[in-house]
Amino acid sequence: MRPGRPGHGTAPDLTTTVGGVTLAAPVMTASGTAGHGDELAAYVDLSRLGAVVVKSLSAEPWAGNPAPRVHPTPAGMINSVGLQGPGVAAWRERELPAVLATGATVVASIWGRHVDDYARAAEALRGCDPRVVAVEVNLSCPNLDGGSHLFAHDPVATAEAVEASAASGLPRWAKLSANTDRVVEVAVAAAAAGAQAVTLINTLLGMVIDVGARRPVLGGGGGGVSGPAIHPVAVRTVYDVHAAVPDLPIVGAGGVATGEDAAEMMLAGASAVQVGTATFADPRSVVNVLEGLEAWCRRQGVRQVRELIGGAHG
Numbered sequence: 001m002r003p004g005r006p007g008h009g010t011a012p013d014l015t016t017t018v019g020g021v022t023l024a025a026p027v028m029t030a031s032g033t034a035g036h037g038d039e040l041a042a043y044v045d046l047s048r049l050g051a052v053v054v055k056s057l058s059a060e061p062w063a064g065n066p067a068p069r070v071h072p073t074p075a076g077m078i079n080s081v082g083l084q085g086p087g088v089a090a091w092r093e094r095e096l097p098a099v100l101a102t103g104a105t106v107v108a109s110i111w112g113r114h115v116d117d118y119a120r121a122a123e124a125l126r127g128c129d130p131r132v133v134a135v136e137v138n139l140s141c142p143n144l145d146g147g148s149h150l151f152a153h154d155p156v157a158t159a160e161a162v163e164a165s166a167a168s169g170l171p172r173w174a175k176l177s178a179n180t181d182r183v184v185e186v187a188v189a190a191a192a193a194g195a196q197a198v199t200l201i202n203t204l205l206g207m208v209i210d211v212g213a214r215r216p217v218l219g220g221g222g223g224g225v226s227g228p229a230i231h232p233v234a235v236r237t238v239y240d241v242h243a244a245v246p247d248l249p250i251v252g253a254g255g256v257a258t259g260e261d262a263a264e265m266m267l268a269g270a271s272a273v274q275v276g277t278a279t280f281a282d283p284r285s286v287v288n289v290l291e292g293l294e295a296w297c298r299r300q301g302v303r304q305v306r307e308l309i310g311g312a313h314g
Contacts, residue, residue, distance in 0.1 A: 012297035013304040014290075016050070018249045018271050019196025020171050021133050023050035023105065026305050027262060027290040030253050030276030031056050031109040031136055031175070034286075036085065037095035038102050043283040047103030048290065050272055054091070054099070056109040056138040059120035061087040066219030071208055076227020076255070077277055078206050080220030083111055083141075088124035100131050107173070110165065111138040114145050118161045122168035134171040137162055137195070140179075140202040140224075152177035152202070155189035162193035173251060175199040178230075178237045184244045197249035199274070200241060201234045227277040231255025235268050242269025242310055257285060259292020266308035 016026040028051045034040050036054050046052055064084025071078050086094065088110070099106055108128070110121035118137065125135060139152035139161055151157045158174065165172050174190035176183055178201040187198045203224025210217045234254025242250060252270030256262055257278040265273045278285035297305060 010298065010303070012294060012302050013306075014294060015304075016272050016306055016309075018134070018173065018251060021196070023272060025050040025290055026266065026272040027286060027293065028053050028107065028251070028272060028274045029279070029286050030274035031138065032081070032083075033276035033279050036091055038098040038104075040279065040283055040286070041099075041102045044287045045102075046099065048287060049104065051105040051107045051133065052099055053107040053136055053274060054095075054109055055085060056083050056111040056136075057085045057088045057091055057121060058083065058111055059088060059117060059124055061085065061090065068217060068219050071217045071223075073206070073208065073225060073227070073229065075229035076225060077280065078208055078218065078223040078225050079203070080218040080223035082220060083138075088121050092124075092128065096129065096132070100129060104131075106132045107134045107136055108132055108168075108170070109136040109138055109175070110168075111141050112161070113141055113143070115157075115160045115164050119164035119167050122165040125168040125170060128168075128170070132170065134173055134196075135165060135168045136173045136175050136199055137165045138175045138202070139190075140175065140177045150177055150179065152186055153180040153182065155182065155186050158186050159189045159193035162190050162195050166194055171196045173197040173199050175202055177202050178233055178254075179205050183237055184241055187241045187248060188245060191245065191248050197251060197271070198241065199251040199253055200237045200270075201230070201254045204230050204233065226254070228255040228257060231261060235264055238265060238270050239268040239312065243313060246310065246313075256289060259289055259294070259296045262289050262293040263296050263308060266305070267310070267312040269310045269313070271306075271309055
């Protein structure tokens with residue numbers, strides 16, 4: 001800490017906003033890493049978090065990909081779970097009540113392979129408990145209406161899926177991919193289609209081959225790489241999108257494992273962050289990041305965490 005900074009040692013205000021959604025803290029779980037309900041409640045007071053972002057849901061139950069689904073990589077992991085889930089209706093009936101009972105704020109997440117899939121999943125969310133404050137539209141899925149490329153690789157396809165997701169009646173956050181050099185263009189298209197924010201980034205495409213068996217180690221072949229190894233990519237993506245579209249709120253995700261990682265994401269331009277892969281090694285990681293960020297703010301004399309947003313930009 002530099003001498004003379006005001007507020008040293010005082011508790012910072014951790015409140016932040018993502019579009020029209022006010023969060024009590026800027027740290028959330030990342031979709032796909034904390035289950036569909038209260039799985040982390042045995043380790044973490046979920047009410048302390050900005051939100052619990054649940055695993056992505058489709059309109060109907062989905063079995064996911066064949067095993068093996070997860071494999072360690074240097075500084076992270078690769079997965080091909082395949083978005084297994086019970087479907088929105090079953091989630092609302094069986095799993096949402098448990099996570100709400102913890103006092104958590106919830107962000108739903110939906111996915112699809114066709115634009116109509118997003119519309120049906122969104123419609124199934126309509127009328128949710130008001131403690132479900134937003135829907136994250138997972139666009140890192142193959143677009144079977146327009147070929148096998150991911151929705152998030154194409155501004156037009158992204159806009160169509162985001163528009164279709166308006167059926168939920170909830171604020172929409174578009175979860176985008178850094179597997180394209182068009183990410184700024186895609187973010188602009190998502191915002192124009194009604195997204196109040198973008199989540200950056202999802203996993204990066206990768207593959208691990210078992211050299212003994214001479215075949216991919218994951219049952220689905222390739223998968224998504226996550227964890228500390230992709231953190232610099234995520235920071236750069238957040239930075240670039242914030243520089244191009246400074247009024248578009250960003251949720252930063254990708255290798256966040258410490259309070260300083262969270263601060264770095266916010267300085268790059270994120271209004272909040274998500275913690276994902278770190279929870280596989282330590283299920284308390286998400287609250288550790290929150291406490292680490294608060295401690296960092298105390299040391300730095302930061303009175304309001306919102307002061308950090310975009311602070312690395314000249």
